[in-house]
Amino acid sequence: MxxxxxxxxxxxxxxxxxxxxxxxxxxxxxxxxxxxxxxxxxxxxxxxxxxxxxxxxxxxxxxxxxxxxxxxxxxxxxxxxxxxxxxxxxxxxxxxxxxxxxxxxAISALYPTVTGPYRSCGWEVAGAQRAVELPTIALPAHRPAPELTVRAGGAADLPAVADLYERVARHRGGLLTRKDVYAPEPSTGLPNGIDGLTLVEQDGQLVGYAAWARGRGYDRHAVFTVEDVFATTAAAARELVGFLAGWRSVTPTVRLWPLAHDAVAAQLPLEHVRVREERIWMHRPVDVTRAVADRGWRTGVRGRVDFALTDADAPWNSGFWRLEVDGGEAHLHRIPDEPALSLDVRGFALLYTGAADAYAVAEAGLLRAGGGADPGPLDLLGSGPRAEAIDYF
Missing domain, CATH: 3.40.630.30 (Gcn5-related N-acetyltransferase (GNAT))
Structure with missing residues (x-):
């Protein structure tokens, strides 16, 4: 072959x-x-x-x-x-x-149609992309805030939209940087599949936006699809949710892909959420030294842990390693002696993405602690933000 x-x-x-x-x-x-x-x-x-x-x-x-x-x-x-x-x-x-x-x-993610073959090659399930639906009538309406301006956006606003997405996404884990995503279509001036762009501004600066597709019909089957909705302030998030509530007379259902615990999610009546579709995603390191050195780490975390790593399909990752984290930086160094903790590459993926702690990884058989060693110190590898995914590919 x-x-x-x-x-x-x-x-x-x-x-x-x-x-x-x-x-x-x-x-x-x-x-x-x-x-x-x-x-x-x-x-x-x-x-x-x-x-x-x-x-x-x-x-x-x-x-x-x-x-x-x-x-x-x-x-x-x-x-x-x-x-x-x-x-x-x-x-x-x-x-x-x-x-x-x-x-x-440094790293790799994918959406599997079946998990077995990818697990056998070192990827592990780290989360799910969720499309959710809410009854439009359940969304809270509110009096518009006088300090905010709400208007329709166009092609000229796309650079500011991309910048706001970056401000929301950059401190999280796993979200795409969306290179070249916000390119306008010649026919509409908006990205492909988007019917409208609603902007919330304060003192001339963009603080929130919703990119949406109207859908068809105005009966009980009509769905208003929000491809993107992000805000950098609670007031802007309330304004956007109020904008969505304004569609209640013609679209009884709103569909969106929310981030966990962001400004918009904090304004949604989550008790009314129904999961429309869930797509699991998987993660693995391509090069563990880059995966550790290239990402950001919490500035208040400091520590060191030794572990062995096994990766049959990317053998350059296998070996004995020392992880050192200090002041927002981290590095992996090879060490000569075999440590007590031994990690499978799938366990590395779970810890790196924050999907599980070291004890759960050990219970799954992806971390072995020799001589009665405590697996807990390997939580250092998962001391960053919990990874999320909202873009399907």
């Missing part, structure tokens, strides 16, 4: 393979057959040159406590039906990880 980046002439065959795997539309989008900047498409071929599988490395960045961390986010993994169970996906992912390391990637 040979795994390599796909050539232009092979993109249609890769698209056909994906169409069969995912049941997608019978006609490809132009982008599927065109070389694109910001991603690498891989194919696995047998000795006769037949395409057995494909995968895509998305050259994303993720925010981690104030720092951009280079990511190799994975999408579009598909294997021909006749080739499944023969190690094609593993070969694709191993090559993807090795090449991603060479280009400087």
């Amino acid at each position: 040979q795994v390599r980046p796909l050539e232009v002439g092979e993109l249609e065959a890769a698209w056909q393979l994906g169409r069969l795997a995912f049941g997608s539309a019978p006609t490809p989008a132009p982008s599927a057959l065109t070389p694109l900047v910001g991603l690498t498409r891989y194919g696995a071929f047998d000795s006769a040159g037949r395409l057995l599988g494909k995968a895509v490395d998305l050259h994303h960045e993720q925010w981690w406590a104030g720092r951009r961390v280079t990511a190799a986010d994975v999408a579009g993994v598909a294997v021909a039906a006749e080739a499944r169970g023969r190690g094609v996906a593993r070969a694709l992912l191993r090559t993807l990880l090795a090449d991603a390391r060479e280009r400087g990637a």
